[in-house]
Amino acid sequence: MDYDVVIxxxxxxxxSLALSLKESGLRLALVEARPPLFDAAGWDSRIYAISPGSASFLGRGWERADSSRINPVREMRIFGDDASSELRFSAEEAGLPELAHIxxxxxxLRGxxxxxxxxxxxEVYCPASCKGLLWTDAGVELDLGEExxxxxxxxxxxxxxSWLRSHAGFEINPRPYKQSAIVANFECExxxxxxxWQWFRKDGILALLPMxxxxxxxxxxxxxxxxxxxxxxPDFPELVAEASFRRLGELKMITAPAAFPLRLMRVDSLVKPRVALIGDAAHNTHPLAGQGVNLGFRDARELSTVLLERGPQKDCGDYPLLRRFDRARREDILSMQTTTDLLQKLFNNEIPGLSLIRNAGLRMVEGQTWIKNALIQHALA
Ligand SMILES: Cc1cc2nc3c(=O)[nH]c(=O)nc-3n(C[C@H](O)[C@H](O)[C@H](O)COP(=O)(O)OP(=O)(O)OC[C@H]3O[C@@H](n4cnc5c(N)ncnc54)[C@H](O)[C@@H]3O)c2cc1C
Incomplete structure (x- = not known):
């Protein structure tokens, strides 16, 4: 065998998995199709809300990111589709320095x-593309063409x-939301x-995250x-300003908008003999909770724990070991997908009377400190 784990x-x-296994002594390979891009002169329109749990898992990777380009989230304000319903989460009230970082x-990735x-x-193979996957007696063979x-x-x-997901024979049952997420960056007045800031509007869910x-x-x-x-x-910034009730005043666009189709997707099991899936290869969720990448980091954290604690006899592809990883991840993935899916259905829905119920729901949660604290604890993981 050349390697214990090929990612x-x-x-x-x-x-993040490569980073967490780096000191394990395992023989590792990372195969990536495209060299990473980072435009230091401009601003990425792909941004993430990183939970404190993810930041601590990433450790030195998080510390190496350019902190002058990272912004803390100290409050979250979520509005319903009437003027008065609001749900507010505050780091200060919860006794925390921040709720997340943008x-x-x-x-x-550069960090x-x-x-x-x-x-x-x-060993890093980049740029590289996968041509074939074969199971052998002792492991798997990944064909990169020249190697x-x-x-x-x-x-x-x-x-x-995921190429690997389809070539390893994982079945998926994707359900498109028939929605797209538009991303862009702005300067605000x-x-x-x-x-x-987040608005659950009748025509969609809009979030403005602090940079x-x-x-x-x-x-x-x-x-x-x-x-x-x-x-x-042509006047997209004006439409965003209007849809966000001009809370942040006039908006000036600094990165061109782009749209991504959204879908709900999960695999029945994250593992097959000698194969495991993590991150978006394993599950896609609605971005309304901003938790997609955090869910992926928690997959990587669990897989790395299982591999590091496997004991001397077991090899990394041992199926019962991989099943342990699968079982450990089930509840977290299912609960995140179910919650975001329910919220999406509840808010993007014109059924008469539903608007009253969802706005009352927001106000009810706002009045219940214990529910808010439970939600905050979940988001910190
Ligand atoms: C509009 C939008 C907004 C979002 N906002 C948030 C947010 O605020 N917070 C959050 O946590 N999540 C958010 N998400 C979700 C988040 O983008 C994903 O969960 C996250 O990018 C998944 O990371 P990943 O590494 O699993 O996959 P990816 O980021 O897709 O990375 C996959 C990598 O694999 C490489 N690759 C692909 N095929 C091959 C191959 N055959 N061989 C070798 N390499 C290959 C690709 O080049 C890429 O580098 C958002 C998603 C959308 C659509």
Whole structure:
């Protein structure tokens, strides 16, 4: 065997697994299709709300990211579709320094790759593309064209359209939301107050997330045909300002808007003999809770724990060991997907009377400190 673990996909989740296994002594390979991009002169429109739990799992990878481009979230303010319903989460009230941090994808990935460095037990294949996968007596063979990698375990961290998932024969049953999320960055007239602002509107869910200075990042989930119309609007910033009730005043766009189709997807099991899936290769959720990448980091954290604690006799592709990882991840993934799916259905729905119920629901949660504390604890993981 060349390797103990081959990770296909060096996005944030795959890189986090490589980082967490770097000191394990295991022989590792990371296979990535495209070299990472980071535009230090501009701002990424792909941004993430990183939970304190994820930041602590990433350790040196988190510390190496450029902190001048990271913004804390000290409050979350969530509004219903009437004027008076609001749910507010405050770090101060919960006795915390912050609820999350907003970071650009490229900045975080660059920090993680720097923290990984060039250890002797890790080989990076980039750019590389996968041509074939074969199970042998002792492991799996991953064909990269010019090279064939032999490993005891291959991990699919290659995103929503995972090559490994389909070539290893995982069945999926995706359910498109028929919605797209539009992302773009803006400069705002009024201070964002380190607050993540979110509006559950009848026509979609709009979030403005605080970035350094007077910048905010938009994630606006709308029906896909509406997304196409909005992207073609010459006065898109004005539409965003209007849809966010001008809370942050006038908006000036600093990155061109882009839209991503949204879907709900999960696999029946995250593992097969000698194969495991993590991150978006394993599950896609609605971005309304901003938790997709955190869920992926928790997959990587669990898989790395199981591999590190496996004991001397077991190899990394041992099926009962992988099943343990699968069982440990089930509840977290299912509860995140169920919650975001329910909220999406509840709010993007024109059934008469439902608007009253959902706004009353927001106000009810606002009045119940114990529910709010439970929700905060979940979001910190
Ligand atoms: C609009 C939108 C907003 C979002 N906002 C948030 C947010 O605020 N917070 C949050 O936590 N999540 C958010 N998410 C979800 C988040 O983007 C994903 O959960 C996250 O990017 C998943 O990371 P990943 O590493 O699993 O996959 P990816 O980021 O897709 O990385 C996969 C990697 O694999 C590589 N690859 C693909 N195929 C191959 C192959 N065959 N061989 C080798 N390499 C390959 C790709 O080049 C890529 O580098 C959002 C999603 C959307 C659509």
């Amino acid at each position: 296909v996909g060096g996005g944030l989740v795959g890189a 970071v650009e994808s490229g900045n975080l 993680m790759m720097q923290a990984i460095g060039t250890p002797e037990n890790l 064939k990698l032999h490993s005891k375990l291959v991990v699919g961290a290659d995103g929503a359209k 009024k201070p964002h107050l380190d607050t993540a 350094p200075g007077n910048r905010v990042s938009l994630v606006w989930s709308v029906w896909s045909d509406e997304a196409e119309r909005l992207l073609a609007e």
